Amino acid sequence: MEVEKEESEEIPSTSSNPEEDPGPSQARVETESDDEDIEIPSILDSITQQQIDEFRPFHERYFEKKYCTRFTTDTVNLDTCVRIHTNKISLIYLSEKHSVIQNQQRLQSIDFQVSKKVNRLKNAMFGKGKRGAQLLQPDSILCHMETVDGARYPVHACVYGKLLEINSRVIKEPNFLLDDLNEGFLAIILPDLRRHEENVKSLKSVEEYNT
Amino acid sequence: MTETDSQDTKGIVFNFLIELGCCKRCALRFVGDSNTNYDNPTDDVKKLTRKDLGQNSNDENVFKKSKPNPCIICLDLLQDTTLQTMILNPELEKVLEYDSDTFVNYVSLPKAVLIREHSMEICVKEKFPQFFKDRNVIALNRAWSLSIQNKLAQRLEKKYDKNSYLQIQFNTSYVLDKEESLVMLLLEDKSRKHSIQHDPLSCKNVTSSLQTINSELFKQKVSIPPATPTKALDVEQVFYKHDHVFIAGRYCKYARNMFQTPWSGDDIQVEISSVQEKIFDHIENSFSAMVFSSSGREDFDVRTLGRGRPFFIKICDPKRTKVSFEKFRQIEQAVKHTKVVEVRDLQFIDRRYLSNIKEGEQFKKKTYRALCIVDKPENLTAYIDKINNISAVTLQQKTPLRVYHRRSSDIRERQIYSLKAKVINGKKNLLELDMITQAGTYIKEFVHGDLGRTTPSLCEIVGGYIDIIALDVLDIHLDFPPSINHKVKNHQTVNY
Numbered sequence: 260m261e262v263e264k265e266e267s268e269e270i271p272s273t274s275s276n277p278e279e280d281p282g283p284s285q286a287r288v289e290t291e292s293d294d295e296d297i298e299i300p301s302i303l304d305s306i307t308q309q310q311i312d313e314f315r316p317f318h319e320r321y322f323e324k325k326y327c328t329r330f331t332t333d334t335v336n337l338d339t340c341v342r343i344h345t346n347k348i349s350l351i352y353l354s355e356k357h358s359v360i361q362n363q364q365r366l367q368s369i370d371f372q373v374s375k376k377v378n379r380l381k382n383a384m385f386g387k388g389k390r391g392a393q394l395l396q397p398d399s400i401l402c403h404m405e406t407v408d409g410a411r412y413p414v415h416a417c418v419y420g421k422l423l424e425i426n427s428r429v430i431k432e433p434n435f436l437l438d439d440l441n442e443g444f445l446a447i448i449l450p451d452l453r454r455h456e457e458n459v460k461s462l463k464s465v466e467e468y469n470t
Numbered sequence: 471m472t473e474t475d476s477q478d479t480k481g482i483v484f485n486f487l488i489e490l491g492c493c494k495r496c497a498l499r500f501v502g503d504s505n506t507n508y509d510n511p512t513d514d515v516k517k518l519t520r521k522d523l524g525q526n527s528n529d530e531n532v533f534k535k536s537k538p539n540p541c542i543i544c545l546d547l548l549q550d551t552t553l554q555t556m557i558l559n560p561e562l563e564k565v566l567e568y569d570s571d572t573f574v575n576y577v578s579l580p581k582a583v584l585i586r587e588h589s590m591e592i593c594v595k596e597k598f599p600q601f602f603k604d605r606n607v608i609a610l611n612r613a614w615s616l617s618i619q620n621k622l623a624q625r626l627e628k629k630y631d632k633n634s635y636l637q638i639q640f641n642t643s644y645v646l647d648k649e650e651s652l653v654m655l656l657l658e659d660k661s662r663k664h665s666i667q668h669d670p671l672s673c674k675n676v677t678s679s680l681q682t683i684n685s686e687l688f689k690q691k692v693s694i695p696p697a698t699p700t701k702a703l704d705v706e707q708v709f710y711k712h713d714h715v716f717i718a719g720r721y722c723k724y725a726r727n728m729f730q731t732p733w734s735g736d737d738i739q740v741e742i743s744s745v746q747e748k749i750f751d752h753i754e755n756s757f758s759a760m761v762f763s764s765s766g767r768e769d770f771d772v773r774t775l776g777r778g779r780p781f782f783i784k785i786c787d788p789k790r791t792k793v794s795f796e797k798f799r800q801i802e803q804a805v806k807h808t809k810v811v812e813v814r815d816l817q818f819i820d821r822r823y824l825s826n827i828k829e830g831e832q833f834k835k836k837t838y839r840a841l842c843i844v845d846k847p848e849n850l851t852a853y854i855d856k857i858n859n860i861s862a863v864t865l866q867q868k869t870p871l872r873v874y875h876r877r878s879s880d881i882r883e884r885q886i887y888s889l890k891a892k893v894i895n896g897k898k899n900l901l902e903l904d905m906i907t908q909a910g911t912y913i914k915e916f917v918h919g920d921l922g923r924t925t926p927s928l929c930e931i932v933g934g935y936i937d938i939i940a941l942d943v944l945d946i947h948l949d950f951p952p953s954i955n956h957k958v959k960n961h962q963t964v965n966y
Contacts, residue, residue: 299775299944302841302902303894305726306940311900314843314939317918321872346875350921386878423879424868428922442921449875 318441321345325462326354327417329397336361340440341417341462347455349418350444351401353436354468359404359412366433370403370411371425379446380430382422389449392421397461401425401446404433418458420450477517479601483594484518490695492590493541495548495617499608500594506608508548508616540702542695543586544610545644547579547703548617555705556640557621565626565638565710568789572631575622577614577640580703581676582650586696588680592688593695635713635791641706646699651676653691657683711787717753718819718827718951720778721745723768725810726940730767748811749783752804759786765948766831766909774943776837778814780827780950793818799956815954826950831909835887837945838913840903842891842928845935847898853932854901857891860931868923870915884911900939903928914938 314320322342330337338354353360371379377393379401384392395401395416402425404412416422424447429436435443450458480501487497494515498506506514540546565573587610595602619630628636644650654676669675723730729744746762753760764781768774798816805813844850863886869877885908894900907913912924917938919927928936 297776299839299942300724302839302940302942303897303900305773305942306841311843311939314937316935317937318921344871346872348871348874350871384879387876389879423874426922442919444921447871447874 316441318342322350324465325459326465326468327397327415327462328468329417329461330413330415335412337412337415339414339417342444343459347450347452348423349420349448349450349458351414351417351446351448352440352444353414355440359406360437364406364408364410364437366404366437367407368405369429369433369436370405371401373400373402379422379425382425384421384423389421389423392423392449395420395422395448397458404436414445416446416448417462418448418450419454420448420458423447423449479598481518483598483601486597487590487594491539491542491698493544493546493549495613496541496543499610499613500590502608508613509618509620540699542698543583543590544614545580545583545586545699545701545703547577547583547610547614547642549702552702552705553618553621556618556708557625559705559708561708561710562622562625562638565628565636568636568710568712569792570634570636570712571628572634573622573626573628573636573638574630574632574634575615575618575638575640577611578642578673579610580642580644580647580651581654581671581673582644582647583610583703584673584676584680585651585653585692588683588688589692589694589696592685596694635715637711637713639709641708642703643706644703645701654679656691657687712789712791714821715785715788715791716782716819716821716824717785717793717816718780718782718823719813719816720780720951721749721764721774722776722778722812722814723772723774723810724812726771726773728810729770730764731762743810745811748808749805749813752801753783758788760784761786763827765827765834765946765950766836768943769914769941772941772943776943776945777953778812779943779946780948782819782824782827782951798954815951817951817954819951823950827948834909835906835947836909836911836943837947838905838907839942839944840905840913840917840938841894841940842901842903842917842936843939844899844901844932849932849934850893850898850901853934853936854891854893856932857889857903857928860889862887863889863926863931865911865916866925867912867915868920870912870920871923882910884908886911886916904944913941 321344325341325343327339327341330339336354336356336358338356340352340354342350342352344350358364359366373379379393382393384390396419397415397417399416401414401416401422404414406412426435426444426446429443429445436445437443484497484501487500488494494511495508498508498511498514498518501518502508502514541549546552591607622638623630648671651671654671657679723745727742729742731746732744733742750760750762761784762781763784764779766779768779802813802816805811844853865884865886867882867884869880869882887906887908888904890904891901894902903917905913907916912920915924915927917928917936919925919929
């Protein structure tokens with residue numbers, strides 16, 4: 260950059276006299292600046308028709324859908340759907356093939372006290388690293404669903420990770436878990452990054468699940 | 471006291487100091503006034519030795535008869551030879567590379583010198599109490615600076631200015647420094663012990679100790695006047711740097727696939743450019759390291775329009791500091807040519823105004839425009855009416871899923887101050903939504919609801935499914951930096 264000899268705008272020297280230096284906000288020259296001429300380009304023109312046509316709703320947009328079938332037996336289908344965000348955070352849902360849904364049962368309540376000491380609703384954590392969060396393994400139980408006719412179904416975590424949250428809408432209304440398979444997730448899990456690949460391998464893709 | 475008397479006494483004190491072993495400049499420090507020429511003290515010395523009882527009118531002999539030992543106070547810091555060594559330091563060549571017109575110089579003093587000075591002060595005040603009653607001794611640093619300033623200015627082709635941003639630090643050392651300053655440990659004022667942290671022998675601590683130390687105690691441990699030294703101090707390295715300068719402005723981002731700053735993760739291609747890089751490309755060249763800072767930032771896929779987002783760039787140790795009004799405008803034009811980024815209001819800014827920008831990040835309102843898609847086109851007008859009937863909304867936002875992996879779990883309350891929706895000609899399932907929101911609001915989550923974790927969401931408000939296809943930031947309500955009026959050419963920085 261050449262050194263300009265004329266009309267140099269040099270660094271302002273530290274002026275200890277406050278009157279000389281009123282500071283930006285007071286001396287601003289408003290209306291004569293170019294502000295009013297600033298053009299705002301159209302937002303519609305900034306995207307393509309293809310993008311509009313291919314637009315998918317939120318629960319599909321950032322998530323890869325997978326299924327966990329390892330806890331299903333011959334007598335009961337306990338399949339869950341695991342939606343994995345691009346940032347690897349995993350949401351656990353019931354699968355559409357789950358017995359409770361297939362049999363059109365209704366839930367009376369959900370029990371989150373999964374053992375004597377562990378209650379999934381009492382999950383406290385601190386900081387970005389979510390320290391203190393309940394640790395989960397694939398066979399850890401997130402909750403027991405209790406149907407109106409007295410049946411009890413466990414829901415498993417399916418992945419290694421930390422429990423972040425139970426869906427507050429499901430806590431309020433258990434049947435939301437059955438009624439809305441897009442927004443009715445049960446839990447949010449922060450996967451153990453060291454075992455993430457293992458997690459993903461153990462789950463079935465949509466094609467595999469539906470053949 | 472008449473002036474001649476005073477001149478007499480000055481001569482007496484001066485010669486007293488010379489006899490003890492002080493160099494001429496040190497002696498002048500004790501008797502001189504504001505007219506004393508430390509750079510070339512020959513005349514001042516002449517005046518003071520004229521009334522000397524000594525027979526020699528030749529000044530040089532006055533100093534020949536003084537011992538070959540170094541000055542008992544400054545250890546020869548203020549001697550011509552030392553000053554010459556400092557001036558001739560080849561490192562100073564590099565200082566010419568800075569385009570600053572001014573400089574300021576500092577010197578580090580060995581602790582022993584500070585102790586010696588203190589000792590001499592006690593000595594002369596006891597010997598000549600009347601003379602020193604209202605008289606201040608010129609400090610060593612100041613005398614050194616005055617002695618070397620002019621020659622330094624010549625060498626560097628710059629002017630001395632005590633407020634200059636270009637700082638040149640000369641360093642000295644003394645082999646017997648540790649030994650001579652150990653005495654400070656013995657003189658430690660017990661009551662101040664707790665306030666002297668870490669190293670009681672650090673320069674700072676020695677200075678402050680000397681200010682408060684009891685003279686009687688001092689006299690017990692340190693010789694008054696200072697003992698004759700056998701070694702002079704040594705000249706060490708010289709360091710120089712220009713204080714950080716700051717350039718502020720506002721940027722607009724027109725691309726929907728650009729980061730603000732270079733991506734540092736490991737799983738994304740580094741080919742995607744950033745706003746920072748686009749701006750830096752056109753600013754730098756001879757500037758040194760630059761650091762980019764802004765009032766918040768937008769997502770990768772979000773544009774920033776209107777007058778843009780305030781930012782500033784810290785330039786470390788700049789060699790080029792003269793950038794004209796026209797040059798800034800040229801930089802703005804060059805950046806505009808990239809088509810993806812634009813900057814405006816580029817200017818130098820004093821560091822004291824920078825806190826505005828970071829405060830703004832938390833408290834200032836933002837204006838957004840969102841392009842939204844609805845599930846059922848037949849409900850479009852109904853949705854628009856519902857939105858326009860709302861004046862303001864208070865949101866409870868749980869940490870959005872998309873950032874949940876790197877943010878703590880929290881519920882944030884945020885305000886939407888206004889909402890306005892309208893149809894888009896020719897599009898049955900789209901609407902355009904303008905909003906003014908509180909800083910820190912997650913807009914995308916407000917629209918689609920983040921699976922119920924932001925409430926109320928726009929979906930709840932319209933009673934259907936509405937999602938956001940594109941988002942633009944229209945304004946950040948922060949007046950920083952001052953806007954540049956292009957019609958006014960001779961922009962005065964100081965009085966902006």
